[in-house]
Amino acid sequence: MPSEDPPGEPAEVIELPAASRASDIAVNELELVYAFIYARVGNRADAEDLTQQVAMKAIPRLRQGAPASAIRGYLFATARSVLGAFWSTRLGLSEAELREDLVLVTPTDPPSEEGAATVQEILERLSDNYRRVLELRFLHGYSLKEVAAEMKSTVGAVKVMQLRALRAAAKVRLDQ
Amino acid sequence: MNDKPENRIDKIVSDLLRGKRLKLRAGDAEEKAAITTAARLAGARQGPQRMHPAFRKRIEQTLGQGPESAWVTRRAAIVAGLGLAVGAAGGGLVGRALAPEVAVSYGARPIEPVNGRWFDVAALTDLVEGHGKRVSAGAVSAYVFRSGDSVSAVSSVCSHLPCELWWNAKAGVLACPCHPANFMPDGLPSSKSYHLPALNTVHARVTDAGRVEVWGAE
Numbered sequence: 001m002p003s004e005d006p007p008g009e010p011a012e013v014i015e016l017p018a019a020s021r022a023s024d025i026a027v028n029e030l031e032l033v034y035a036f037i038y039a040r041v042g043n044r045a046d047a048e049d050l051t052q053q054v055a056m057k058a059i060p061r062l063r064q065g066a067p068a069s070a071i072r073g074y075l076f077a078t079a080r081s082v083l084g085a086f087w088s089t090r091l092g093l094s095e096a097e098l099r100e101d102l103v104l105v106t107p108t109d110p111p112s113e114e115g116a117a118t119v120q121e122i123l124e125r126l127s128d129n130y131r132r133v134l135e136l137r138f139l140h141g142y143s144l145k146e147v148a149a150e151m152k153s154t155v156g157a158v159k160v161m162q163l164r165a166l167r168a169a170a171k172v173r174l175d176q
Numbered sequence: 177m178n179d180k181p182e183n184r185i186d187k188i189v190s191d192l193l194r195g196k197r198l199k200l201r202a203g204d205a206e207e208k209a210a211i212t213t214a215a216r217l218a219g220a221r222q223g224p225q226r227m228h229p230a231f232r233k234r235i236e237q238t239l240g241q242g243p244e245s246a247w248v249t250r251r252a253a254i255v256a257g258l259g260l261a262v263g264a265a266g267g268g269l270v271g272r273a274l275a276p277e278v279a280v281s282y283g284a285r286p287i288e289p290v291n292g293r294w295f296d297v298a299a300l301t302d303l304v305e306g307h308g309k310r311v312s313a314g315a316v317s318a319y320v321f322r323s324g325d326s327v328s329a330v331s332s333v334c335s336h337l338p339c340e341l342w343w344n345a346k347a348g349v350l351a352c353p354c355h356p357a358n359f360m361p362d363g364l365p366s367s368k369s370y371h372l373p374a375l376n377t378v379h380a381r382v383t384d385a386g387r388v389e390v391w392g393a394e
Contacts, residue, residue, distance in 0.1 A: 038225040042218030057338035081339035090206040119220035159182040163236040170209030
């Protein structure tokens with residue numbers, strides 16, 4: 001939660017609202033963290049593992065007394081760190097090399113809307129063929145064969161198009 | 177044929193669309209942009225996701241300090257950089273840690289994982305004097321530094337906010353991405369203004385064969 005720290009000063013331990021049960025607040029906020037993480041790793045098993053890591057890293061630092069927004073910011077800062085470590089480990093790259101891909105904004109609105117809007121924006125900025133192949137494959141769940149039939153192409157050509165479309169989509173994201 | 181990037185990416189995409197974990201291997205980093213984008217698209221496929229009820233229940237039980245907190249495994253705790261705290265608490269990590277007065281304290285003590293063992297992490301010749309190299313010894317992640325023919329290592333987790341440090345080569349410090357805090361290669365905080373705890377040290381050694389090993393855990 002670097003933006004809420006005074007410049008040059010480390011953040012203090014985040015305090016939980018005294019009137020609320022710490023575990024209730026944490027679980028509710030972790031729902032948002034889970035959605036945020038799931039939107040970036042795309043599968044339940046990894047999302048659960050990473051959410052668990054966020055809980056274990058961040059919650060020991062929470063205490064009674066501070067606004068829920070601060071708790072959310074703290075949890076999302078931890079989530080960004082955990083995601084960075086996840087991609088770094090899976091891809092065998094240093095986090096510095098991945099840093100540009102991990103510009104993750106802490107959402108104030110429900111992450112669901114944020115994630116969906118971003119993906120739609122990415123798809124809209126692709127060429128027709130690239131958008132179509134990604135929409136059919138990811139959003140409609142078509143198999144390669146079905147995509148090939150739909151686009152009157154071959155499986156091999158669709159595979160290549162899928163790769164190129166993903167590369168193009170990644171560039172759209174980086175340019176945003 | 178399977179080595180063609182389009183085949184490899186399609187395998188990853190197919191796994192994601194079947195709800196499987198991301199299983200990556202050496203060489204996939206070349207397509208990191210495509211892979212992270214595929215994960216993102218897969219994540220958006222079914223719209224907003226909420227925790228599975230069973231997972232949420234486990235989280236609630238853990239935070240509620242119940243006996244079910246054994247669900248938090250030692251390995252997971254060590255992954256989270258809290259191995260020593262778990263050892264001290266003897267279980268119920270998260271529940272205990274929620275107690276108002278409890279704060280996890282870190283110091284310059286070495287990390288001593290239960291059931292630890294040496295992990296081969298690099299060749300000594302891979303390390304450059306004055307530059308930190310991030311390594312993983314199983315569940316323990318660390319930055320290793322070379323000094324002549326010997327090495328030293330510190331935890332890669334910040335001693336103040338629980339974030340993964342990154343090596344700022346220009347400044348020669350380990351920087352925390354979560355707040356303005358830097359640490360020297362020996363683990364001491366670079367700023368004298370704030371009394372941050374030093375990073376935990378990690379046991380490291382050089383074998384006769386010139387390999388660097390770090391004391392970690394499965």
